[in-house]
Amino acid sequence: MHPRSLPPGRPTQVLAAAFSRLGDALPEEGIGPDEALQRIDGLLTDYGVNLRDAFCAAHLQPPPLAVAVKADALASASNASLDTYDSGPATIAVERWVVTKLAELAGYADGDGVFTPGGTMSNLTALMLARDAAAARRGVNARLSGVHALPEPTVYCSELAHFSVQRACAALGLGENAVRPIEVDDDRRMRTDSLQRALNHAVTPVAVVATAGTTDFGSIDPLPAIADIAERHGAWLHVDAAYGFGALFSDRLSGLLDGLVRADSVTADLHKIGWQPASASVLLVRTAEAFSSLDRSVAYLNPEDDRIAGYDGLLGRTLQTTRRPDAVKVAASLLAYGRQGLGGLVDHCHALARHAAELIAGDPVFELIGEVVLTTVVFRYVATDPELVDEVNAELRRHLMRTGVALVGRTDVGKATCLKFTLLNPTTTFDDLVRLLGLVRHAGAVSEDMLRQEGLA
Numbered sequence: 001m002h003p004r005s006l007p008p009g010r011p012t013q014v015l016a017a018a019f020s021r022l023g024d025a026l027p028e029e030g031i032g033p034d035e036a037l038q039r040i041d042g043l044l045t046d047y048g049v050n051l052r053d054a055f056c057a058a059h060l061q062p063p064p065l066a067v068a069v070k071a072d073a074l075a076s077a078s079n080a081s082l083d084t085y086d087s088g089p090a091t092i093a094v095e096r097w098v099v100t101k102l103a104e105l106a107g108y109a110d111g112d113g114v115f116t117p118g119g120t121m122s123n124l125t126a127l128m129l130a131r132d133a134a135a136a137r138r139g140v141n142a143r144l145s146g147v148h149a150l151p152e153p154t155v156y157c158s159e160l161a162h163f164s165v166q167r168a169c170a171a172l173g174l175g176e177n178a179v180r181p182i183e184v185d186d187d188r189r190m191r192t193d194s195l196q197r198a199l200n201h202a203v204t205p206v207a208v209v210a211t212a213g214t215t216d217f218g219s220i221d222p223l224p225a226i227a228d229i230a231e232r233h234g235a236w237l238h239v240d241a242a243y244g245f246g247a248l249f250s251d252r253l254s255g256l257l258d259g260l261v262r263a264d265s266v267t268a269d270l271h272k273i274g275w276q277p278a279s280a281s282v283l284l285v286r287t288a289e290a291f292s293s294l295d296r297s298v299a300y301l302n303p304e305d306d307r308i309a310g311y312d313g314l315l316g317r318t319l320q321t322t323r324r325p326d327a328v329k330v331a332a333s334l335l336a337y338g339r340q341g342l343g344g345l346v347d348h349c350h351a352l353a354r355h356a357a358e359l360i361a362g363d364p365v366f367e368l369i370g371e372v373v374l375t376t377v378v379f380r381y382v383a384t385d386p387e388l389v390d391e392v393n394a395e396l397r398r399h400l401m402r403t404g405v406a407l408v409g410r411t412d413v414g415k416a417t418c419l420k421f422t423l424l425n426p427t428t429t430f431d432d433l434v435r436l437l438g439l440v441r442h443a444g445a446v447s448e449d450m451l452r453q454e455g456l457a
């Protein structure tokens with residue numbers, strides 16, 4: 001593995017070099033599996049992102065657990081699916097086990113769920129179930145009559161909710177404008193007084209989407225108060241805990257998700273806090289009836305008499321047909337580490353984020369933006385020239401990517417360009433954080449110099 005976070009170079013150079021490793025043409029004759037694998041391995045090593053590097057701290061993209069990687073290879077080798085009994089009995093049993101354990105962790109007494117190909121898809125599926133439930137309340141079948149069955153359908157989420165909520169509404173025919181963003185308080189949590197006011201005007205409130213772990217700040221909306229409001233207005237409550245669900249593994253942090261059990265559905269991504277190879281997203285629901293509008297009996301898969309005889313699978317829980325058994329790697333990880341083992345990893349990453357925040361707050365060259373909730377830290381490099389701060393922060397991140405020595409995240413807070421550490425590497429140490437901040441400081445100085453020179457030229 002190259003020793004840096006990213007391969008050095010500009011994107012065009014790196015991509016061209018990686019591309020060329022594969023050769024110019026589709027080979028007429030193959031080079032054989034050993035050489036092919038060697039070539040692919042070399043390509044990924046030389047030109048890939050190195051998530052095991054302690055200075056690789058940009059995204060909700062952890063280094064995966066070795067046990068999960070190995071189990072995932074076993075899952076691939078089996079090529080089993082989950083849609084029908086005969087597509088893979090073992091993988092169906094594994095998914096049922098994992099889903100039950102995660103539903104119990106969420107506090108559901110009769111919970112159910114399904115794996116999907118990512119948090120975006122879990123949110124989409126949840127909003128589809130919410131839309132169909134809203135239609136059913138009006139006595140219509142949205143599956144047959146579409147969204148026309150719903151007058152003025154609306155979905156509420158905080159202004160910091162993930163953009164997949166908007167995309168889901170577009171895909172579901174509700175339109176992105178169906179989403180009513182609700183302002184957040186100083187702690188970046190949805191304001192419940194604003195939510196209440198907005199719902200007072202709702203004609204068909206399809207869903208309230210609370211976020212448990214916003215992508216940048218990890219902030220967690222006030223779930224119990226939001227649950228009260230959603231219930232009063234007959235709206236489906238979906239909690240997007242794509243990032244935050246993993247806090248439930250930790251005795252120290254699990255209280256942050258109090259109230260989660262009142263949700264109708266929950267997105268939980270174990271390829272974020274959970275150290276799984278992507279993807280390992282689970283959509284949990286309070287009861288299996290939530291899936292009723294997805295139910296299907298298909299002649300070539302699960303005809304009714306086969307279903308009655310017990311040969312059904314999990315086709316009726318997702319929008320997919322053939323489905324990768326992502327639960328296999330999760331089952332292996334849960335068995336290998338147990339809740340406490342995973343909780344220890346969560347606690348370490350949380351401690352890293354808190355320590356990084358302390359270092360940043362104590363260094364005048366940086367400005368800390370907001371408190372740490374989970375494992376992210378948002379901050380800025382304070383350039384000497386206040387006019388250049390946004391540009392310097394953006395450029396220093398690109399500088400780090402070009403040199404490959406570190407990878408940090410970027411986001412906007414209001415109009416300000418900020419940097420972000422997303423700390424999900426359990427082998428990173430406090431000393432690594434000191435060195436990482438040193439790299440950011442150096443990149444900041446170099447970038448400001450460069451921008452000044454450009455300004456003078």
Ligand SMILES: Cc1ncc(COP(=O)(O)O)c(C=O)c1O
Nearest residue numbers: 060118119120162213215242243
């Ligand atoms: C809060 C939240 N929800 C949903 C998603 C989407 O997850 P995925 O990238 O697995 O589709 C993300 C991704 O970062 C997220 O942070």
